[in-house]
Amino acid sequence: MHPWLEKQRHLIDFTLAALARRKAKNIGLLAAYALLVFVLASLALFTQALRKEASFVLAASPEVIVQRMVAGRHDLIPPGYLEKIGRLRGVQKQEGRLWGYYYDPVVRANYTFMARPAEEVASGSIMLGATLARARGLQPGNLISFRSYAGKLFSFKVAALLSPDSELLAADLVLLSEDDFRAFFDYPAGHYTDIALSVANPQEVRNIAAKLANALPDSRPILREEVLRTYQSIFDWREGIVLTVLAGAILAFALLAWDKASGLSAEEKREIGILKAIGWETGDVIRMKLWEGVLVSLTAFLLGFVAAYIHVFYFGAAIFKPVLQGWAVLYPSFTLAPAVDGLQVATLAFFTIFPYSAAVLVPIWRAATTDPDAVMR
Amino acid sequence: MPRPSTFATLLLGAAGLAFAASLLDAVRLGTARQPSRNERRALVDKLGLTDLALFTEARYTRHPSQADLHSALQDHPAAFDHFPTGALLAPPPHLTAPYASLAGKTASPD
Numbered sequence: 001m002h003p004w005l006e007k008q009r010h011l012i013d014f015t016l017a018a019l020a021r022r023k024a025k026n027i028g029l030l031a032a033y034a035l036l037v038f039v040l041a042s043l044a045l046f047t048q049a050l051r052k053e054a055s056f057v058l059a060a061s062p063e064v065i066v067q068r069m070v071a072g073r074h075d076l077i078p079p080g081y082l083e084k085i086g087r088l089r090g091v092q093k094q095e096g097r098l099w100g101y102y103y104d105p106v107v108r109a110n111y112t113f114m115a116r117p118a119e120e121v122a123s124g125s126i127m128l129g130a131t132l133a134r135a136r137g138l139q140p141g142n143l144i145s146f147r148s149y150a151g152k153l154f155s156f157k158v159a160a161l162l163s164p165d166s167e168l169l170a171a172d173l174v175l176l177s178e179d180d181f182r183a184f185f186d187y188p189a190g191h192y193t194d195i196a197l198s199v200a201n202p203q204e205v206r207n208i209a210a211k212l213a214n215a216l217p218d219s220r221p222i223l224r225e226e227v228l229r230t231y232q233s234i235f236d237w238r239e240g241i242v243l244t245v246l247a248g249a250i251l252a253f254a255l256l257a258w259d260k261a262s263g264l265s266a267e268e269k270r271e272i273g274i275l276k277a278i279g280w281e282t283g284d285v286i287r288m289k290l291w292e293g294v295l296v297s298l299t300a301f302l303l304g305f306v307a308a309y310i311h312v313f314y315f316g317a318a319i320f321k322p323v324l325q326g327w328a329v330l331y332p333s334f335t336l337a338p339a340v341d342g343l344q345v346a347t348l349a350f351f352t353i354f355p356y357s358a359a360v361l362v363p364i365w366r367a368a369t370t371d372p373d374a375v376m377r
Numbered sequence: 378m379p380r381p382s383t384f385a386t387l388l389l390g391a392a393g394l395a396f397a398a399s400l401l402d403a404v405r406l407g408t409a410r411q412p413s414r415n416e417r418r419a420l421v422d423k424l425g426l427t428d429l430a431l432f433t434e435a436r437y438t439r440h441p442s443q444a445d446l447h448s449a450l451q452d453h454p455a456a457f458d459h460f461p462t463g464a465l466l467a468p469p470p471h472l473t474a475p476y477a478s479l480a481g482k483t484a485s486p487d
Contacts, residue, residue, distance in 0.1 A: 009382040016381035054429060056414060060422035065443065074445050097425060101436055110433050112440075114424065129430070165413035166420045171430035172439070194443075196425045220445070227427050227442040234441060295385060302392035309399040313406060330433050337410040338403035 015292045036253050037304025044344050046317040047239040052339035054231035062196035065222040079190035090208050092200040096192030098181050107135045109329035113174045115181035123177045125159035131171035131330045133161050148184045171332035264363050276372035285368040293357035301352045313338050
């Protein structure tokens with residue numbers, strides 16, 4: 001073996017033997033360290049996967065949604081708006097959407113009702129999101145009644161359930177025909193909830209929105225990029241909240257690690273004195289301690305990260321789910337596709353491995369450069 | 378008896394391999410779960426959905442991207458937000474980033 005490698009091996013042997021003398025303390029430190037990395041890595045992996053998922057699926061959402069505002073509140077789109085928008089140059093397609101909320105006192109949850117063309121959902125039947133069907137115990141072919149806001153009872157036949165893969169988006173969705181929707185909510189004829197626009201040229205979206213605001217001053221255009229930005233900021237915000245909650249734990253660990261790494265016990269000082277007295281060089285002592293820092297922090301990082309990966313992508317991030325996703329009566333169950341961001345992993349590795357290894361070095365350098373006789377005394 | 382350094386090398390090697398395996402598994406799992414992602418995207422495209430169904434308790438938490446700018450005060454002036462998600466939902470974009478207010482930017486005088 002190369003003499004340099006052999007020397008490092010001996011140094012590692014010595015370091016591990018020294019660590020093994022304080023076994024309980026060092027294993028405890030390693031476990032706390034790995035736990036901290038686990039928590040931080042779980043958080044990073046989960047929010048990153050949610051962010052990626054939101055930006056991937058919502059990239060297909062309408063380019064512009066036009067709402068009408070009355071006294072600062074969302075109001076119905078009256079007849080005539082669709083035609084006015086159709087005259088704007090650059091608008092490829094405009095579609096009036098009908099959707100609204102319904103509170104179901106049976107399960108105490110809100111549903112989102114959405115009208116679909118008759119060829120998709122026949123009159124008298126509905127299609128349901130899988131979460132909602134589970135909460136109400138419904139199967140295709142069952143009948144369900146809803147009392148409308150006007151007090152009338154409407155019965156629908158469940159024609160089909162939406163794919164369980166789409167729960168993340170359609171947990172509470174009820175699709176019904178346009179006629180049923182208008183009858184159920186007593187919607188005035190010719191009115192819509194909002195308008196979805198397709199724009200031929202993506203570069204033109206902002207111009208179209210500006211033209212829209214000009215032509216219909218009471219309208220509020222919501223661009224797809226704003227929808228995407230909203231979701232990025234929601235998950236950033238939630239990640240921040242969890243980090244704030246964890247800040248105490250992170251600081252406590254930093255103190256523990258700093259204390260462990262930088263404060264040398266009298267025993268350790270004596271050990272260094274003896275090593276120097278029997279002929280170790282300052283460089284060797286520092287190298288030995290560097291190995292200790294690297295071994296402890298690298299092992300903690302690797303173990304913590306792998307555990308976090310399994311926790312997030314095989315156990316659905318059971319620990320953080322409630323805070324990061326929110327809670328609801330109709331809670332979608334879904335699996336996320338892993339999105340591991342190299343920069344994020346590198347940052348986590350840097351901030352877990354480097355400070356500890358560095359903190360180990362400073363006091364050792366100070367002790368190792370002093371006279372062995374003075375240190376041993 | 379093996380030397381402690383051999384043990385450490387083996388342990389670190391195994392942990393390093395597990396780390397590399399997790400990165401490879403991310404690629405594999407991503408490919409395996411891609412069809413259901415595509416299905417979700419197709420549903421968004423077909424129905425024109427704008428939001429994830431994560432928080433369904435209030436309209437401004439069910440569709441945060443469609444909520445009007447006054448939704449936190451929806452019940453009466455100066456009303457407190459009483460849904461738990463509200464506390465965990467990001468502040469509206471106009472408070473954290475310059476909100477692209479497109480209303481009122483008329484080129485011609487009124």
